[in-house]
Amino acid sequence: MIKRPKAFKTPKSLLDYAEKVKKDRDSRKLEVRICAGPSCVAGGALEFRDELQKELDAHAPQLKKAGLTVGTSLIEKCTGCHGMCEAGPLVILEPMEIFYTHVKPKHAKSIVETTLLEGEPVKELLYSLDFTKGGEKAKHHSDIPFYALQNRIALKNVGTIDPTNFEDFLLNDGFKGLVKALTTMTPEEVVDAVDESGLRGRGGAGFPTGRKWKSALRVKQDRVWLVCNGDEGDPGAFMDRVIMDSDPYTVIEGMLIAAYGLGATDGYIYVRHEYPLAVKHLTMAIENMKALGLLGENILGSGLNFNLKLSRGGGAFVCGESSALMRSLEGKVGEPRAKYVRSVEKGFKDEPTVLNNVETYACVPSIISRGADWFSSMGTAKSKGTKVFSLVGKVKQTGLVEVPMGRTLREIIYDIGGGIIDDRPFKAVQTGGPSGGCLPADKLDLPVDFDTLTREGAMMGSGGMIVMDDQTCMVDVAKYFIKFLSDESCGKCVPCREGLKQVYQILDRITKGEGREGDIELIEKLCHTMEVASLCALGKGAPFPVLSTLRFFREEYEEHIHDKFCRGGVCKELINFHINDSCTGCMVCLRHCPTEAITGERKKLHVIDDDKCISCGICRNVCKFDSVDIISQGKIVAGKEPAMA
Amino acid sequence: MSETKTVRITIDGRSIDAPVGQTVLEAARQHNIDIPSLCYHPGVEAFGACRLCVVEIRKHNWTPDWKQLVTSCLFPVEEGLIVETRSPEVMENRKVVLDLQLARVPNSDVIRQLAAEYGIHDTSYEKREDADDCIMCGLCVRVCDAIGAHAISTLSRGPEKYVDVPNKDACIGCLACALTCPTNAIEYIEEGNMRTIWDKTFEVVLDPVNKKPIATPEQIAHFSKQSGLPEDYFTKSDATRKKETAASFARVMFD
Amino acid sequence: MSPKSKTGKRRDPGDVAALEPTAGDTGAKVPASPSKATGDSCDPMDPVCICDTMDEIFTHYPREEASLIMILQELQDRFNWLPDAALERIAEELDIPKSRILAVSTFYKSFSLDPRGRKVIKVCTGTACHVRGAGMLLEEFERVLDIPVGEGMTDDGTFSLESVNCVGACAMAPAVLVNDRYYAKVGPGNLGKLLTKERES
Numbered sequence A: 001m002i003k004r005p006k007a008f009k010t011p012k013s014l015l016d017y018a019e020k021v022k023k024d025r026d027s028r029k030l031e032v033r034i035c036a037g038p039s040c041v042a043g044g045a046l047e048f049r050d051e052l053q054k055e056l057d058a059h060a061p062q063l064k065k066a067g068l069t070v071g072t073s074l075i076e077k078c079t080g081c082h083g084m085c086e087a088g089p090l091v092i093l094e095p096m097e098i099f100y101t102h103v104k105p106k107h108a109k110s111i112v113e114t115t116l117l118e119g120e121p122v123k124e125l126l127y128s129l130d131f132t133k134g135g136e137k138a139k140h141h142s143d144i145p146f147y148a149l150q151n152r153i154a155l156k157n158v159g160t161i162d163p164t165n166f167e168d169f170l171l172n173d174g175f176k177g178l179v180k181a182l183t184t185m186t187p188e189e190v191v192d193a194v195d196e197s198g199l200r201g202r203g204g205a206g207f208p209t210g211r212k213w214k215s216a217l218r219v220k221q222d223r224v225w226l227v228c229n230g231d232e233g234d235p236g237a238f239m240d241r242v243i244m245d246s247d248p249y250t251v252i253e254g255m256l257i258a259a260y261g262l263g264a265t266d267g268y269i270y271v272r273h274e275y276p277l278a279v280k281h282l283t284m285a286i287e288n289m290k291a292l293g294l295l296g297e298n299i300l301g302s303g304l305n306f307n308l309k310l311s312r313g314g315g316a317f318v319c320g321e322s323s324a325l326m327r328s329l330e331g332k333v334g335e336p337r338a339k340y341v342r343s344v345e346k347g348f349k350d351e352p353t354v355l356n357n358v359e360t361y362a363c364v365p366s367i368i369s370r371g372a373d374w375f376s377s378m379g380t381a382k383s384k385g386t387k388v389f390s391l392v393g394k395v396k397q398t399g400l401v402e403v404p405m406g407r408t409l410r411e412i413i414y415d416i417g418g419g420i421i422d423d424r425p426f427k428a429v430q431t432g433g434p435s436g437g438c439l440p441a442d443k444l445d446l447p448v449d450f451d452t453l454t455r456e457g458a459m460m461g462s463g464g465m466i467v468m469d470d471q472t473c474m475v476d477v478a479k480y481f482i483k484f485l486s487d488e489s490c491g492k493c494v495p496c497r498e499g500l501k502q503v504y505q506i507l508d509r510i511t512k513g514e515g516r517e518g519d520i521e522l523i524e525k526l527c528h529t530m531e532v533a534s535l536c537a538l539g540k541g542a543p544f545p546v547l548s549t550l551r552f553f554r555e556e557y558e559e560h561i562h563d564k565f566c567r568g569g570v571c572k573e574l575i576n577f578h579i580n581d582s583c584t585g586c587m588v589c590l591r592h593c594p595t596e597a598i599t600g601e602r603k604k605l606h607v608i609d610d611d612k613c614i615s616c617g618i619c620r621n622v623c624k625f626d627s628v629d630i631i632s633q634g635k636i637v638a639g640k641e642p643a644m645a
Numbered sequence B: 001m002s003e004t005k006t007v008r009i010t011i012d013g014r015s016i017d018a019p020v021g022q023t024v025l026e027a028a029r030q031h032n033i034d035i036p037s038l039c040y041h042p043g044v045e046a047f048g049a050c051r052l053c054v055v056e057i058r059k060h061n062w063t064p065d066w067k068q069l070v071t072s073c074l075f076p077v078e079e080g081l082i083v084e085t086r087s088p089e090v091m092e093n094r095k096v097v098l099d100l101q102l103a104r105v106p107n108s109d110v111i112r113q114l115a116a117e118y119g120i121h122d123t124s125y126e127k128r129e130d131a132d133d134c135i136m137c138g139l140c141v142r143v144c145d146a147i148g149a150h151a152i153s154t155l156s157r158g159p160e161k162y163v164d165v166p167n168k169d170a171c172i173g174c175l176a177c178a179l180t181c182p183t184n185a186i187e188y189i190e191e192g193n194m195r196t197i198w199d200k201t202f203e204v205v206l207d208p209v210n211k212k213p214i215a216t217p218e219q220i221a222h223f224s225k226q227s228g229l230p231e232d233y234f235t236k237s238d239a240t241r242k243k244e245t246a247a248s249f250a251r252v253m254f255d
Numbered sequence C: 001m002s003p004k005s006k007t008g009k010r011r012d013p014g015d016v017a018a019l020e021p022t023a024g025d026t027g028a029k030v031p032a033s034p035s036k037a038t039g040d041s042c043d044p045m046d047p048v049c050i051c052d053t054m055d056e057i058f059t060h061y062p063r064e065e066a067s068l069i070m071i072l073q074e075l076q077d078r079f080n081w082l083p084d085a086a087l088e089r090i091a092e093e094l095d096i097p098k099s100r101i102l103a104v105s106t107f108y109k110s111f112s113l114d115p116r117g118r119k120v121i122k123v124c125t126g127t128a129c130h131v132r133g134a135g136m137l138l139e140e141f142e143r144v145l146d147i148p149v150g151e152g153m154t155d156d157g158t159f160s161l162e163s164v165n166c167v168g169a170c171a172m173a174p175a176v177l178v179n180d181r182y183y184a185k186v187g188p189g190n191l192g193k194l195l196t197k198e199r200e201s
């Protein structure tokens, strides 16, 4: 083990230390990387780690004989999210590139005995390329399309390093960008490089980062605040969380480079309150960097001063909006302001403020260390680089993926995500969060970049991609978003506060089969006013989930209003449940039914009493044989076979 | 002192010189051009909540069909700005906004009358149940804060947001909130020398001459503390105060 | 939640018999009305005095308005709710009107002005969870625990129920968070097991 200096006073001292650590680690033969992302932890990853440690201890003599000493040549560590959450808990063994899925504590023994001692993979844990149990297995993770088709920049360290280990970060080119900026570039050159890279903000609107930074430089200033937006309010998006959880140093390095470019001396990272691990790891990283002289006064002897604090949100989606976020940082109610004066002039505490998203900052170190040209060589004409998407919903391989801009929706959903669960028909993909929209099947071949999505009435947003199959009701989806926004509206301005309430009431009655002639037009009129006359972007963007579903799925609204028909089988008042002949009489649904609506005996077909049934859907959820159908207007809308497209 | 800089703007075809720093609404009002508003008050910071004051702007160097709706109570004047206060788009949105307000406060005479001026006699939307007359313009809270009492505030958020008095102890019974409320939604009772507001009853000091209420003792103590004037300055009858002020002016003049 | 027009009689599902409230569980850490949290007026013998906790919390933050939300967060973390006495103390220490503190604590969703259960069950109703049945799950939790979402706690003080918008485990939807523990792919079928486990730990 080599000793870490107390503090780094020059760039060289940092580089020298990194070199020493590298040499020391050359003795590492094998690394076991346990994914400790939220989904894998929920699946028992930490219990597996405990078991593995026991097994490693128990097998220490044999391992030693095989040349593996735990702690030096054999390292076992917890990393951030590996991305393929659906198949978790995940374990990766390097350098063999072995990728294990669905790992349980009981597998610890066979992993030690078979893989570590004999060098053979544990077959049952390997990834199945066709998602079936007996299917062909992937020997290496690079054989898996989910990984092979990705290009990781913002996620470069995510899943490979232990986020709490400074040396791990350093070894993966940590602070290379910062050192390059401080030693070889002027602040103006840093801002120019970010501008030339074509990087656009990853937090939602896609505003060119370089342009924002340049306009900040033009403002006469005594002090500039630098803020990192880690509020990530988009439900269904979790990339910022994973970056903060799994690679906190990269985010801070990005901020330091920005601070150098912009002459900012003070900054905040604003983290959403539901992300305790991000808070923990970022706090740890900040404290560590302060102690090492990488935050504070005269960083690496360069004259750069930057103080960074962390602040937690209080649970309000609107606080992801920049002006509301700044009010929240001030300890106030998060009400947005009209943006007639830009925050680069008057932001936090009415002082000049530059605010960027987590993923935006996470791209900056690589842009500086590898060059603007390298970054802008990826992507499309106006959307450069890569983007992280959270692929969730009714898709087989849910998780976090990073691909160059311009990949089509089909490539992301089908090639990377493996298609729709149970190979059901695709109905829509929702992008852009609550201000985004739903795109239908005939848009699957669109290249995904900022401008294309916006043109189609959807939005890039923060990169959430929620895939929906035929058993989704688009009116219900619109109602869901409007309810979400109405709960999250700050309540200040009339079109947003009252408009959302009224749109919700109209959608609610439509989904209950009480829709009226003229309701669609009423919604459209209201949406128009919300869009043009709301005070902030929450209200202005709120109509899009409704307008996009009206544009692409208008017939579903009409069916609800005129025929009282819900083709997705979702709207409770318009559906009934029915048990089909495939029922084996296992009594499970009967036991779970909260209203005793199901009667039947063991091994005999069960029957649902419509009068007692409250359409809660539990019977269908617990049935292992797909024996419960959903019926609307006499038609089976959700049954065993994929329903009508 | 240097002269205030002005810019030239056009509102509804009229050319106007407005001082830099003024908002479009202020400039319009100064020149007697009517822009409706509910949440604006010259005494407190503009808020931009009621959206009635929204107007359409163009700029002389923009392409001719480029226009935008902006909040006139917040939008600062700038050279060459062209403002339409009653364009079809503006009127359309004003109507929807009033329609929404009418659903919120169906019993408010003020809103009913205003909506009627725009041809809306009944709301297109579902009326709020058990509706009071509050339109959530936030004026009462801003006024209470400006006075320095900080007794009332908005609570909760979204459609559920409401105004209440979480700091009742701090209420000085000054009535500023009730008197600035555009829809008279804040109730108070004044009988003899008793005044009740926000469920809190105050004894009122009466004008020694005409027996009209002047202020509550709490209010007097508060203003006296804030202004540095003695408490009895606030309790004198109007006539006495005027006389004394004139006398002090006279003293200053002769010195 | 919108009122449902379809209603029906309910009974406790078989596998959740273990969920009957157990007597003797004392619930939240702070009783409903702790005494005033300012040093001078506090009775040192008062078993529910929160002065020490407050004193300690104030050592972590500069006394300025910008600290307000962080302080409220820490209070909420420790007590599971914001006792009024604590809010009075904050008003005094930070010199912020109490009305503003209440505006803030009712605006942000993570604060509660009423005592919460020992364990707060947060059912994610984010988009990814919604399309995988979170709505049904939430209703089932309401039914089984017999408390409405966002209000009160079970009679034994163990559980409160809340809905949250995305906890960042979208890939394993529907997700449920109990205090700091994540549960993935929760459905009516395994909800009973979750509650039993939480009740025992």
Ligand SMILES: Cc1cc2nc3c(=O)[nH]c(=O)nc-3n(C[C@H](O)[C@H](O)[C@H](O)COP(=O)(O)O)c2cc1C
Pocket (backbone or CB within 6 Å): A200, A201, A202, A203, A204, A205, A206, A207, A209, A229, A230, A231, A232, A233, A234, A317, A318, A319, A320, A321, A322, A323, A355, A356, A357, A358, A360, A462, A536, A537, A538
């Ligand atoms: C209602 C609303 C919510 C938002 N939520 C977020 C968020 O959670 N995270 C984020 O980075 N940006 C969010 N934004 C966008 C921010 O206002 C801002 O544009 C962005 O953080 C700027 O960073 P960027 O340029 O790096 O993208 C939100 C915007 C609105 C209107």
Ligand code: FES
Pocket (backbone or CB within 6 Å): B036, B037, B038, B039, B040, B047, B048, B049, B050, B051, B052, B053, B054, B071, B072, B073, B074
């Ligand atoms: S006066 Fe401008 S929004 Fe109300």
Ligand code: FES
Pocket (backbone or CB within 6 Å): A235, A236, A237, C124, C125, C126, C127, C128, C129, C130, C165, C166, C167, C168, C169, C170, C171, C173, C174, C175
């Ligand atoms: S939507 Fe439920 S965890 Fe993200």
